[in-house]
Amino acid sequence: MDFDLPEELDEYRKKVREFAIREFRPELAEKSDRDESYPDEIRKKTLKEGLVDFSNPWKTMIAIEEMCRVDPGLGISATVPYFGAEVLMLHGSDYLREKYLSRVAGGNAIMGLGVTEPGGGSDVAGLKTNARKEGNKYIVNGSKMFITNGTIADFFVMLVRTSPPDDPKKRHHGLSVLVVERNFKGFDSNHLTGKLGVRATNTAELILNNVEVPEENLVGEEGKGFYYIMEFFNISRVFVAAQSIGIAQGALDRASAYLISEESKGHFVGEERKFKLAEIATRVEASRLLMYKAASYLFNYRPNPMITSMAKGYASETASFAAETAMEITGSHGLKTDLERLFRDSKIMEIWEGTSEVEKIVISRMMMKGDKNE
């Protein structure tokens, strides 16, 4: 067993870190956070330097971690224009992949994933957005909430109900995935502002009023949408673990630099604060190893949802713990530096792509079923 990254990935990690330190300028990070504005120049630079390669998930995971370590808002903004791409890669027709994915990969379009609905949250199968088939098109009505890239994406991979469930206990039946373009008639979006953190990322509510979607925009088979999205979450949760570990590592970097600086000035740094630093460092290492395990299953085509949920759940709680503890260690210094932004950015990790409670439901259900990863 070897715990080191392969040399190629380690070199890539260093390259991404150098990029993030060079390009994620403090003024840009602060401005994007303050104005809640999406930093499109960072997306373009990331693409130009070939730093996001969705055909290589190991590299993607490492890029996400290293970028979020420097600044989560900018890091997520740089890596999220492809959000939902895996659904099209795995289940989209050649036509859909060519028409949509190639534009995103070439930097000519941004995409998003439309699953969550107002009042829906974790209950994906309870969604209300309806798609009625009429001739060779679907007529979509409903709304989506907390949609990343909501007002900047050119199209969305969207989960809708195409038929009522055949059994009230099987609400996940009858759901399908459609590609919905922003410029389709009847589509509208509202930018959601006033977020606690990750304010550089774009979040919106989508409104769908008799939106006509051509039938060729159906992804995969009708009625299989729930499974495609759950499969996607299994992938995206590993990437959220990477975001979380980036934040936790970033908090650790800052707290550690502060204590080193204090000692170098001759100020006393007692073991209470050093022990807290050690606790953060230990949790970051543990989270990263768990993420690598989840990734190794997933990227070798043997997904293990229980390990993935453990990785996402633990890493997200570590992000929150690390940022809060770093604030405690650094006192008012933390209030005056970008550590406070990291603290605000960290909390969403325990909420999006499955709350910590949902991850525990997944883990405990699989444990109770006897699936203990033996």
Added chain:
Amino acid sequence: MNEQTEMMMENIRQFAESNISSISLKIEREGIPDDLYAKIIQQGLIGATLPPELGGAGLDRNSYDAILFQLARISPSVAFHVFMNNSLILRSLEKAGRMDIISEIISGKERYGIAPGPLMEGGEDGEGSLIIEPGSRNIVIGRNGGKVTVLTGMPRLLDKKPLGLRGLKTDIAILEDNGEQILSREDMEAIWEDGSWHSAAIFLGLAEGALEKAIEYTKVRKTFNFSLKDYEPVAFRMSELKSELEIFKNTLFSDVEDSLTGMMLKTLSAEFSRRATKYALQFHGGYGYLEDFGVEKFYRDAVSLNSIMFRPITDKRVLAAKIYGEKSGFL
């Protein structure tokens, strides 16, 4: 809780509900409006603990803590404004015998800010001074070798959006050394320590505000066809947090007055406020992340106030020395 404290709790609850609740989001975005400052003065909340001969209301500890608790339930920024004026600024000025400035403040003619600087852990370090409610005059704690000074003139602000206390336009400032010394560092440390009970009142008030919102939300929010409150992890956690809060409140509003108990309560309630607000936000899900739902401000303010009002090393050393009866926890 005695009758007088109960009356004060009810009066301030009504004051906060009538004058602050509906504008609490506006306060976070734009700061405390002038007419609310005027109402706070009219209500006698600034100068609440000053003796009547100095123009104050001479309230006892319980009544004053009831004010801070009820204000923090709705707006921690407003609660801190009242605390900062009474427990830091007016106390300093009273100790320094500066009656001229006291009358300006309690009449509402002049508003002061504070730069708590080196009194806090992680204090002055070349990045500017944290300044809370910057005004044309500021009480600056600990500059020029640890003295308490009064500075005049608006400081140069770096226009940083702060983590917490946004209603007070908290910022980072570059302060010039043009102050008049009024107290020694030791005097200010004593004043700070006297504030333990009152800090606890704010920590517990904001925790109550956050938990009230979470209890309300988890009653009405449904997921998988059931209210959130019907799920064990939600109901049990909320019940535990509420139980802790009630136990802490029993101490806060008891007849006990000693500084050791005050320090103990501040230590525990500081940590509790972070934990309670974190769960309150978590149980709101994505909606909790949006300012419109009014719970994220408690989460920010709890951590921000922990950094400002609670010093995890210094305060714990004071506590340890009281527990052991001698200097402890310094290695």
